Amino acid sequence: MKNIKRNILLNPGPATTTTSVKHAQVVPDICPREQEFGDVIEFVSTKLTQFIADPAQYVTVLFGSSGTAAVESILSSVIDQGILIINNGAYGKRMCEIADAYNLRYIEFQSSLTDPIDLQQLDTCIQQSAFACSHLAVVHHETTTGLLNDIASIGGLCKKYSMDFIVDAMSSYAAIPIHMKEMNISYLAASSNKNLQGMPGISFVIACIEKLKASREIKPKNYYLHLFSQYDYYSLHRQTRFTPPVQTFYALQQAIRELEVETVENRYARYVRSWETLVSGCNEMGLEYLVPEHSHAKLITAIKDPICSGYDFIGMHDFLYSNGYTIYPGKLANHHSFRVANIGDITYMDIENFLKLLAEYLKRIKYIQ
Numbered sequence: 001m002k003n004i005k006r007n008i009l010l011n012p013g014p015a016t017t018t019t020s021v022k023h024a025q026v027v028p029d030i031c032p033r034e035q036e037f038g039d040v041i042e043f044v045s046t047k048l049t050q051f052i053a054d055p056a057q058y059v060t061v062l063f064g065s066s067g068t069a070a071v072e073s074i075l076s077s078v079i080d081q082g083i084l085i086i087n088n089g090a091y092g093k094r095m096c097e098i099a100d101a102y103n104l105r106y107i108e109f110q111s112s113l114t115d116p117i118d119l120q121q122l123d124t125c126i127q128q129s130a131f132a133c134s135h136l137a138v139v140h141h142e143t144t145t146g147l148l149n150d151i152a153s154i155g156g157l158c159k160k161y162s163m164d165f166i167v168d169a170m171s172s173y174a175a176i177p178i179h180m181k182e183m184n185i186s187y188l189a190a191s192s193n194k195n196l197q198g199m200p201g202i203s204f205v206i207a208c209i210e211k212l213k214a215s216r217e218i219k220p221k222n223y224y225l226h227l228f229s230q231y232d233y234y235s236l237h238r239q240t241r242f243t244p245p246v247q248t249f250y251a252l253q254q255a256i257r258e259l260e261v262e263t264v265e266n267r268y269a270r271y272v273r274s275w276e277t278l279v280s281g282c283n284e285m286g287l288e289y290l291v292p293e294h295s296h297a298k299l300i301t302a303i304k305d306p307i308c309s310g311y312d313f314i315g316m317h318d319f320l321y322s323n324g325y326t327i328y329p330g331k332l333a334n335h336h337s338f339r340v341a342n343i344g345d346i347t348y349m350d351i352e353n354f355l356k357l358l359a360e361y362l363k364r365i366k367y368i369q
Contacts, residue, residue: 008350011328012143012171012300014193014200015344017255021198024254025247032246038238040249045234047256049206051264052173052188053180059212061205061231064244067170067191069225070203071095074137074166074187076102077227078215081134084126084163088113088149089142090331091168102221105131113145113332114291119153126161135164135186141172141297144331144339145290148176148297155184164211170194174259175268175299175343186211192248195267195299195343198255201248207231272298274342274351281355285368290335299343305336310365313338319361325354 009016030037045060063069075083075098082105085095099106109125111117117138126133136158140151151167158165164186169178173190174197180188188206192198205227216228224242233241259267275298282289282303290302305311313329316338320327330337342351362368 006324008325008346008354009344010340010342010346010354011326012194012339012341013191013343015195015197015341016346017197017199017251018258018345021251021255021258021345024251025199027247027250030246032244033239037246037249040253041234041240041244042238044249044252044256045204047260048190048204051259052178053206057209058180058206059209059231061207061212061227061234062240062244063203063205063225063230064201064240064242064248065203065225066200067189067193067203068094070189070191070205071168071170072098073222073225073227073230074189074205074207075099075104076221076225078164078166078187078211078218079104079135080215080218082106082129082131083135083137083166084109084129084133086111086117086122086136086138086149086154088117089139089144089147091139091143091170095137095139095168107131107133113142113335114147114295116147116295117149117154119150119157122154123157123160126157126163133163135166137166137168139168139170140178141169141176141299143171143300145302145335146296146298146300147291148172148295151178151185152183159184171299171343172297174264175271176297177264177268180206180208192252192255195271196252196255196259197343197345198252199248201245202252270347271342274346274348275299275301277348277351278340278342278355281351281358285355285359285362290332290337300339300341302330302332302335302337302339305330305338306362306365306367308362308365308367311367316358316361319364320354320357323357325357 048060049055088111174195192202193200328339
């Protein structure tokens with residue numbers, strides 16, 4: 001196999017992958033309706049469930065799509081009355097926009113972009129809501145800032161008020177340990193290309209089978225993303241209804257095997273060490289980040305832009321990119337920032353090298369000496 005250049009992706013996904021995951025895509029052409037490929041689909045679905053739930057009670061439903069499609073699939077397929085959506089970042093806001101697109105009845109609970117959700121205020125909001133909400137949705141880890149929401153406590157509130165709990169775990173799944181039953185989560189959305197360290201192109205919903213089967217009574221609002229239909233077809237045929245990204249599934253199968261070897265807990269510990277290296281270096285250079293440590297997921301960090309006349313994000317990006325490192329701009333209009341992710345197949349040593357390059361750029365613009 002040809003050697004592949006290693007780029008360090010410090011954007012919030014897709015993440016840097018291992019050589020073995022890249023090579024896993026090079027397979028003989030195969031029709032996805034063959035039993036052999038059905039074995040791959042079943043392996044992926046079962047293993048993804050096992051990381052956070054019991055496959056006897058929960059199931060993973062797979063789509064060929066980006067992660068947003070999994071969130072849209074849940075919201076458009078299972079809401080029968082109304083939904084309360086917690087908005088404390090760009091991805092909470094995106095759920096509100098999806099709800100608008102499907103004309104769902106929803107209540108938007110706005111919370112701080114950088115501080116923990118006030119659970120008492122949330123409790124009061126549920127009690128005083130103008131209409132009954134059958135579901136509550138939240139982003140576990142707000143990829144916008146690095147804020148980690150307390151889904152265990154929110155799940156407890158959902159249980160108190162008999163609400164089904166929906167969690168967007170796009171950038172927390174396979175890093176931060178999650179236990180669906182204990183946390184009272186009915187539906188969880190994630191994708192192949194962040195902490196799983198697979199390739200982009202596959203999203204999935206892990207759902208309580210009992211809740212999922214009950215949703216078949218709700219009139220479909222979509223076709224491709226209809227969650228129960230996708231689950232039902234898989235249950236009968238061990239296939240997706242529509243043509244999946246075949247090679248991407250082989251890469252995901254390999255990525256899952258590598259996660260099983262490393263374990264979720266050890267992967268998170270590796271990520272945390274990289275994050276600690278990152279913030280220590282930023283502190284030395286006088287850079288600040290938006291979310292305080294006690295509320296931080298330690299996976300993705302929104303760093304405030306340097307206050308310096310010579311600073312230009314595009315110039316900084318291009319300098320780092322030319323040296324093999326990719327960073328991402330911020331997504332908050334009122335907070336000028338850039339984001340650095342420490343997920344994927346990287347270590348604290350990669351972060352140390354990044355910090356050296358960042359310091360070189362900051363010296364060039366005379367932000368530091």
